[in-house]
Amino acid sequence: MTAQFPTSDTVSYDTKSDTKARDLPKAVDLAVVGAGPAGLAAATLAASAGLSVLLLDENAGPGGQVYRAITTSPLGEGRVLGPDYWSGAALAREMLASGATYVPGATVWSLSRELELGVSVGGQAHLVQARRVILATGALERPMPIPGWTLPGVMTAGGAQTLLKSSGLVPEGRIVLAGCGPLLWLLAAQYLEAGVRLEAILDTTARENWRAALPEAFGFLTSPYFRKGLALLRKVRAAVRIISGVTTLAAEGDESVTAVRYATAGGESGRIELDTLLLHQGVVPNVNLANAAGIPLVWDAEQLCFRPDVDAAGTSPVAGLAVAGDGAGIGGALGAAERGRLAALAAIAALKPGAPVLAQRPQVEAALHKALRGRAFLDRLYRPADGFRRPAPDTIACRCEEVTARQVTETVALGCAGPNQLKSFLRTGMGPCQGRMCGLTISELMAEAQGVTPAEIGYYRLRAPVKPISVAELASLPKDESAMKSVERG
Amino acid sequence: MFRRLPEASGASVHLTVDGNPVLARAGDTVAAALLAAGIEHCRTTPVTGAPRAPYCLMGVCFDCLVVVDGQGNRQGCLVQVAEGMRVETQRGKREIGR
Numbered sequence: 241m242t243a244q245f246p247t248s249d250t251v252s253y254d255t256k257s258d259t260k261a262r263d264l265p266k267a268v269d270l271a272v273v274g275a276g277p278a279g280l281a282a283a284t285l286a287a288s289a290g291l292s293v294l295l296l297d298e299n300a301g302p303g304g305q306v307y308r309a310i311t312t313s314p315l316g317e318g319r320v321l322g323p324d325y326w327s328g329a330a331l332a333r334e335m336l337a338s339g340a341t342y343v344p345g346a347t348v349w350s351l352s353r354e355l356e357l358g359v360s361v362g363g364q365a366h367l368v369q370a371r372r373v374i375l376a377t378g379a380l381e382r383p384m385p386i387p388g389w390t391l392p393g394v395m396t397a398g399g400a401q402t403l404l405k406s407s408g409l410v411p412e413g414r415i416v417l418a419g420c421g422p423l424l425w426l427l428a429a430q431y432l433e434a435g436v437r438l439e440a441i442l443d444t445t446a447r448e449n450w451r452a453a454l455p456e457a458f459g460f461l462t463s464p465y466f467r468k469g470l471a472l473l474r475k476v477r478a479a480v481r482i483i484s485g486v487t488t489l490a491a492e493g494d495e496s497v498t499a500v501r502y503a504t505a506g507g508e509s510g511r512i513e514l515d516t517l518l519l520h521q522g523v524v525p526n527v528n529l530a531n532a533a534g535i536p537l538v539w540d541a542e543q544l545c546f547r548p549d550v551d552a553a554g555t556s557p558v559a560g561l562a563v564a565g566d567g568a569g570i571g572g573a574l575g576a577a578e579r580g581r582l583a584a585l586a587a588i589a590a591l592k593p594g595a596p597v598l599a600q601r602p603q604v605e606a607a608l609h610k611a612l613r614g615r616a617f618l619d620r621l622y623r624p625a626d627g628f629r630r631p632a633p634d635t636i637a638c639r640c641e642e643v644t645a646r647q648v649t650e651t652v653a654l655g656c657a658g659p660n661q662l663k664s665f666l667r668t669g670m671g672p673c674q675g676r677m678c679g680l681t682i683s684e685l686m687a688e689a690q691g692v693t694p695a696e697i698g699y700y701r702l703r704a705p706v707k708p709i710s711v712a713e714l715a716s717l718p719k720d721e722s723a724m725k726s727v728e729r730g
Numbered sequence: 731m732f733r734r735l736p737e738a739s740g741a742s743v744h745l746t747v748d749g750n751p752v753l754a755r756a757g758d759t760v761a762a763a764l765l766a767a768g769i770e771h772c773r774t775t776p777v778t779g780a781p782r783a784p785y786c787l788m789g790v791c792f793d794c795l796v797v798v799d800g801q802g803n804r805q806g807c808l809v810q811v812a813e814g815m816r817v818e819t820q821r822g823k824r825e826i827g828r
């Protein structure tokens with residue numbers, strides 16, 4: 241960790257010796273959860289308007305996942321990670337200079353409708369009352385449940401990219417990338433730049449997606465992503481064996497992965513021996529905290545995911561609570577920063593009506609519009625195929641409780657109606673990940689088995705604590721009535 | 731298995747994993763340090779005892795659970811390495827709060 245950023249003093253690994261974790265403010269104007277592009281932009285703007293801002297983030301430094309380790313990456317401003325990554329440095333710098341109170345290593349495990357946050361820092365629990373809250377919890381990678389996806393040596397492409405950004409680590413030996421979506425190609429390009437050889441890319445983009453995406457092509461041609469995306473695809477295609485139209489995948493191995501089997505729509509099939517298999521099929525909103533705070537979830541049929549029910553400025557039905565960035569629906573990093581600014585402007589308008597900064601709103605909206613251009617094209621082109629969203633019967637759907645797709649559909653046949661009822665039959669969604677790795681798969685499997693849409697089936701109802709919190713941490717809470725209530729709600 | 735790119739900078743940090751010395755870099759998470767050290771899996775599952783390794787590296791999958799300085803169920807991908815840290819791979823279930 242470099243010395244120039246004030247992050248290391250608030251990060252502690254040892255929850256036992258560090259009983260004097262940094263004191264959090266007890267009350268703030270605005271609490272922002274998540275220090276990715278949306279959270280950084282929101283906190284910066286709100287602090288510049290004179291609000292007291294608390295920015296809480298689980299990681300050791302600012303940047304979120306897309307700009308992960310932006311202030312500390314051991315790769316320096318070299319060529320491997322590319323200019324789009326380094327463009328995030330300005331967002332982090334501005335936030336650190338903005339006057340916002342930034343607390344890394346902070347896990348938010350509850351948020352009440354009264355906007356009281358339960359926060360764990362350095363092994364100690366705290367309660368913070370906010371007048372407004374912006375959730376900028378970002379995205380996570382869509383589950384890609386293929387046979388063998390729990391084997392050591394199988395990892396998400398995003399996870400592997402995190403290792404590259406924050407530790408300068410690359411896989412050793414034979415590497416295969418499989419799936420679809422911009423991140424998969426970006427990682428391939430970064431590996432090539434770093435001198436890493438790839439055995440193959442197994443591209444699961446369905447051919448018919450091109451037809452569906454074509455009407456949206458104009459928007460994409462004028463988007464900021466188009467030129468860069470095209471150059472990147474060309475570079476990777478020229479250097480790596482690409483197997484397109486892949487319709488089935490299976491990871492093989494005993495103690496760890498040793499091979500991947502595949503088949504294509506064209507009738508080709510094969511087996512590639514490997515040491516590392518990296519999977520990716522797009523990203524979906526991380527909805528747990530938003531839903532636990534009382535924001536209903538809606539099914540997005542274009543993006544095939546649930547997202548919190550918020551408007552374009554991120555305003556939710558819960559008074560004072562907004563969701564910004566990819567956590568409100570996938571729009572990409574550039575759009576996320578603008579959505580963070582819009583949510584901040586709404587908070588400023590509520591708490592400091594007449595603040596001069598409010599005049600910026602039209603520019604922010606224009607920038608957002610520009611950043612979201614081409615999104616519909618990407619959504620359609622990289623729409624993950626049914627077979628990779630609803631796994632074959634013997635495939636594990638729930639990694640935590642090791643529940644297969646067959647167990648899910650058989651339980652539906654017994655009369656189990658929805659994901660919340662399924663919990664009591666199979667414990668799906670009740671393991672430590674709290675449904676983050678299986679929620680979409682379970683909803684889609686149950687919807688298919690009952691012949692209805694995921695919108696009708698719904699998603700897990702999520703409750704606080706949204707992250708496991710230890711008894712010792714809870715015991716460190718002040719024992720007044722509101723504290724007890726906040727915990728009981730969990 | 732993972733290797734460090736030659737251009738990656740950073741000070742060395744010493745930890746032990748199941749009692750064996752492991753060299754990590756400042757800025758590594760515990761999960762990154764284990765992968766860089768060639769440690770194939772960091773836990774076994776409570777249900778079937780299957781081996782697992784860090785999967786998402788962003789705090790959502792919980793497959794990176796390890797014991798850090800005696801405390802179980804820590805997410806290795808969210809804990810930064812520190813000099814002298816004792817990491818143990820985790821077998822099956824650990825009581826929450828240990």
Ligand code: FES
Nearest residue numbers: 787791792794807
């Ligand atoms: S590797 Fe997924 S939570 Fe740590």
